Structure formats: structure tokens, C-alpha cells
Amino acid sequence: MRVLVLFAHPVETSFQAALHRQVVTTLETKGHIVDDCDLYAEGFQPCLSREERIGYHDEGANEEPVRAYVERLRTADALVLNFPVWNFGYPAILKGFFDRVFLPGVSFKLEGGMVKPCLHNIRKVACVTSYGGTRLRAFLAGDPPRKAVGRVLRVIVKPGAPVRYLAHYDMNRSTDDSRAAFLEKVRMEMERF
Amino acid sequence: MRVLMIYCHPVPESFNASVRDTAKAALEAAGHEVDLIDLHAEGFDPVMRADERRAYHDIAVADHPLPDHVARLKAAEALVFIYPTWWYGLPAMLKGWLDRVISPGVGFELPHGPGPIRPLLNHVRKIAIVSTCGAPRWLLLWVGDPGRRTILRGIRALCGRRCKTLWLAHYLMDSSTPESRGAYLAKVEKRLARF
Numbered sequence: 001m002r003v004l005v006l007f008a009h010p011v012e013t014s015f016q017a018a019l020h021r022q023v024v025t026t027l028e029t030k031g032h033i034v035d036d037c038d039l040y041a042e043g044f045q046p047c048l049s050r051e052e053r054i055g056y057h058d059e060g061a062n063e064e065p066v067r068a069y070v071e072r073l074r075t076a077d078a079l080v081l082n083f084p085v086w087n088f089g090y091p092a093i094l095k096g097f098f099d100r101v102f103l104p105g106v107s108f109k110l111e112g113g114m115v116k117p118c119l120h121n122i123r124k125v126a127c128v129t130s131y132g133g134t135r136l137r138a139f140l141a142g143d144p145p146r147k148a149v150g151r152v153l154r155v156i157v158k159p160g161a162p163v164r165y166l167a168h169y170d171m172n173r174s175t176d177d178s179r180a181a182f183l184e185k186v187r188m189e190m191e192r193f
Numbered sequence: 194m195r196v197l198m199i200y201c202h203p204v205p206e207s208f209n210a211s212v213r214d215t216a217k218a219a220l221e222a223a224g225h226e227v228d229l230i231d232l233h234a235e236g237f238d239p240v241m242r243a244d245e246r247r248a249y250h251d252i253a254v255a256d257h258p259l260p261d262h263v264a265r266l267k268a269a270e271a272l273v274f275i276y277p278t279w280w281y282g283l284p285a286m287l288k289g290w291l292d293r294v295i296s297p298g299v300g301f302e303l304p305h306g307p308g309p310i311r312p313l314l315n316h317v318r319k320i321a322i323v324s325t326c327g328a329p330r331w332l333l334l335w336v337g338d339p340g341r342r343t344i345l346r347g348i349r350a351l352c353g354r355r356c357k358t359l360w361l362a363h364y365l366m367d368s369s370t371p372e373s374r375g376a377y378l379a380k381v382e383k384r385l386a387r388f
Binding site: 009011012040046047053054086088089091095098099110140141143144147148151152172 | 239241247281288291303310328335337338340342343348
């Protein structure tokens with residue numbers, strides 16, 4: 001499969017960067033073609049501009065400012081999101097990818113005022129993430145990123161596509177063992193991807 | 194009260210700008226002092242860079258990369274967020290403001306051992322969100338209201354124990370009418386007049 005990996009962490013020595021390497025190398029070992037999109041390294045600009053917002057609903061023309069990213073999304077068979085949870089959500093650079101690239105005509109169509117998802121080339125989704133706080137704390141806040149993946153992304157992609165959500169909670173008190181165990185879990189999941 | 198208003202929309206002539214003006218006027222008429230941050234107008238950079246992330250847990254408040262925003266946040270007794278809900282959540286610009294400004298030492302303190310994090314925004318007694326949403330209410334609820342919860346639960350947990358919250362949304366923006374928008378502005382004015 002052709003897998004688009006969206007990676008969003010600025011620090012190359014971070015645990016997320018280690019997870020990212022694990023994801024990419026395991027997928028490649030298994031024979032997948034990985035399109036490794038490192039949003040920080042590519043200098044992705046996450047803010048919708050005035051012009052983009054005004055032209056947002058003009059399907060086709062709205063893709064122009066982000067054409068290369070739209071192409072990568074359309075040619076992918078699977079999607080892996082790889083990001084740290086900051087303030088109960090995606091880092092801004094990844095949220096901006098949804099705002100700017102998941103456009104009308106790309107990920108959904110508006111027909112008679114109703115939203116029709118259309119990113120049906122994506123047949124598999126996985127999310128590899130880490131939270132500073134505990135799972136309880138995330139749960140009490142409604143765990144927005146878990147729902148954004150499980151309830152939003154799931155609906156946009158091919159109906160019935162499997163969605164895996166792999167999270168290491170409580171990073172602020174993680175240990176070498178907990179991190180190693182999570183890296184191993186991610187390796188196993190990516191081997192079966 | 195001293196209200197910090199954080200406004201986020203890229204189009205100066207948008208409906209959100211009318212919402213902002215209505216909200217600001219209503220608060221000022223009620224005797225509140227409003228400090229407005231217009232993120233797009235000031236060209237705020239929402240992306241936390243590598244150096245900032247590396248120093249994130251250790252940086253002294255005095256060395257914070259955004260001292261002006263921190264000072265304005267620390268002076269606030271209430272926060273009012275005005276933004277369009279995109280993909281059920283905050284625009285990247287606003288999400289980045291939360292990530293970069295509300296850092297350890299400013300918004301919270303992490304314990305050295307076990308134990309909960311310590312909130313540091315105890316001076317904030319009220320948080321409001323005024324937002325436009327393309328989706329209907331039921332759909333946002335089903336998705337879990339990520340934007341609303343990020344602020345009214347996540348950030349709220351860093352504020353004073355009795356901090357009150359207010360959520361004012363215009364749903365189904367794509368089929369809004371002059372009447373529905375007018376009614377919404379009137380509601381914003383009324384609710385914020387007794388903020």
C-alpha cells in the first residue's frame with residue numbers, strides 16, 4: 001500500500017520522532033511505499049489565509065494553494081497520523097493540515113447543504129500519539145483527539161476502513177520501560193498494517 | 194472585569210468580525226475592560242519551533258518567547274474566545290496560541306513526583322466561547338465538540354475552581370440567513386451584557 005505518514009513534532013530527539021522512525025521503517029520493511037510527510041521539516045504553513053477562506057467552497061480552484069499536498073492525499077491508500085497531543089488536541093501545524101488540505105472537493109462534498117465524505121481512497125487509518133497527562137484527565141476533557149480520529153476521520157475515509165488509535169498516556173511520568181513497550185506495540189501494529 | 198478577548202479569523206470583513214465588535218461593545222457597555230488580541234491581524238505564528246519545544250518544560254516565565262501575550266493573559270480575569278469552528282475544532286492559528294502561550298509556568302505547573310498538575314490561571318473567573326459552526330448541533334455533540342471541550346474543559350481546568358463557562362454558537366452557518374445572523378448577534382449582545 002501507499003501510506004501517507006503525517007508527522008508533526010519539531011524536535012528530532014523527541015519520543016515522537018522515535019515513534020515516527022519506528023512507523024516509517026517498519027512499514028517500509030513490510031513492503032509498503034511510504035510518503036513521509038514531516039510537516040515541520042517541510043515548513044508547512046497551517047493558517048488558512050484570507051484568500052483561501054474566501055475561495056474555500058470553490059471546488060477545484062480551492063486546491064491551488066495546496067495542490068501538492070492534495071495530490072499526496074489523493075494518491076495514498078492509507079494514512080498514519082503521528083503527533084503529540086498538546087492541550088487536548090492536535091499541534092497547530094497538524095490541525096492546519098485539516099483546515100487547509102481537507103477541502104471541499106477533496107475530503108467531502110457539499111450537496112444540497114449536506115456533507116458527503118469522499119476521501120474513499122484511504123482504506124486504512126492509524127494514529128500514533130502520546131499525551132502528557134493521564135488517560136483519566138484526557139477522558140474528563142472528552143479526549144478530543146481520540147474522537148477527532150475515531151469519529152471524524154473515520155467517517156471521511158472509505159466506509160468500514162479500519163482505524164487504529166495507539167496512544168501512550170501520562171508521558172510526563174513515563175519510564176524507559178513504558179516507552180520501550182509502546183515502541184514495540186507500534187512496531188507490531190505497523191507490521192500488521 | 195478585565196477581559197482578554199482572543200479573536201481569530203483571517204477575513205477582516207467576515208461575520209466573525211461583526212461578532213467580535215458586538216461582543217466587545219456589549220462587554221464595554223457593561224463596564225468591563227476589554228483587551229483584544231487579533232491573531233491574524235498581528236500575524237501570530239502558531240507553530241511551536243524546535244528550540245521552544247526543547248525548552249518548554251524548563252523555561253522561566255521571564256524568558257518566555259511571547260512575553261506580551263503572557264502578560265496580557267496573566268492580567269485577565271476572564272477570557273473570551275471568538276473564532277469559527279473548523280473541522281469541529283479550533284483553527285490552527287488559535288490552537289497554536291494555546292500551545293505556545295499557556296506553557297508550564299504560565300498556565301500550569303507539573304509535579305515533580307506523582308500528583309495532579311497545579312493550575313496557574315486561578316485569576317481567570319470566567320471563560321466564554323463565541324463561535325460559528327458549519328455543522329448542526331447534534332453532529333458536533335456526536336463528534337465530541339473538540340473545540341469547545343479543549344477550551345471549556347481543558348483550559349478551564351487550569352483556571353479558578355469556580356470559573357464559569359459560556360458557549361454561544363451559531364450552528365449551520367452555511368445555511369444561515371440575515372435573520373439568523375441578526376438573532377445570533379442580538380443573543381451575543383444580551384448574554385455578554387450580563388457577563
